[in-house]
Amino acid sequence: MSLSDDELFVLSYYRSSEINGSLFFGRLARALRPGPVQHDLTRHFADEAQHAWYWTRCIDALGARPLKLAEAYQDRYLEAAGLPLNLMEVLAITLVFERRVINQYAKHLALRGLHPQIGATIGRIMEDERWHVQWVREALADLEQRFGKDHVEATLRRYREADREVYAETLAEYEERLGFLSGPAQEAAP
Numbered sequence: 001m002s003l004s005d006d007e008l009f010v011l012s013y014y015r016s017s018e019i020n021g022s023l024f025f026g027r028l029a030r031a032l033r034p035g036p037v038q039h040d041l042t043r044h045f046a047d048e049a050q051h052a053w054y055w056t057r058c059i060d061a062l063g064a065r066p067l068k069l070a071e072a073y074q075d076r077y078l079e080a081a082g083l084p085l086n087l088m089e090v091l092a093i094t095l096v097f098e099r100r101v102i103n104q105y106a107k108h109l110a111l112r113g114l115h116p117q118i119g120a121t122i123g124r125i126m127e128d129e130r131w132h133v134q135w136v137r138e139a140l141a142d143l144e145q146r147f148g149k150d151h152v153e154a155t156l157r158r159y160r161e162a163d164r165e166v167y168a169e170t171l172a173e174y175e176e177r178l179g180f181l182s183g184p185a186q187e188a189a190p
């Protein structure tokens with residue numbers, strides 16, 4: 001069984017987004033002062049780089065080559081949400097984004113007839129993504145004293161709204177490509 005065009009597109013899109021994530025967090029990790037956030041963010045960016053490699057390897061094993069895509073999910077994200085201005089905002093947007101990633105991978109994992117290679121790749125990546133959500137949530141809670149709980153919550157709300165907007169937009173734009181992700185029921189349709 002080999003990849004359909006739509007699957008190849010989606011897996012390539014995941015790969016590009018993982019690369020973007022790695023570059024974004026890598027730049028931040030380079031700029032941060034010594035401390036726990038510097039420590040965890042360094043592991044985080046290394047994970048995202050690995051994820052891009054897992055997708056590259058998975059696509060290769062399924063007999064294809066990743067597509068070169070002009071944009072990744074994060075490009076729209078920063079446009080809709082605005083550039084984060086401080087560490088708290090960076091962590092808030094990251095938390096919202098990582099939740100979206102887990103959600104998307106879980107949705108994909110639940111597809112009926114999923115190729116085992118793709119399932120194994122998502123399963124392996126999800127282990128790391130769960131840790132990403134966990135450390136960022138904890139780091140953000142630590143910042144509540146400095147920034148105020150209300151302010152942190154309002155920031156999260158703002159990013160969640162932007163996230164919903166971007167996700168809906170992306171789904172609409174790539175409707176045909178992503179149609180197979182709408183769920184197992186889709187496969188039964190004529």
Ligand SMILES: [Fe+2]
Pocket residue numbers: 018021047048051125129
């Ligand atoms: Fe990732």
Ligand SMILES: [Fe+2]
Pocket residue numbers: 021048098101128129132
């Ligand atoms: Fe992640």
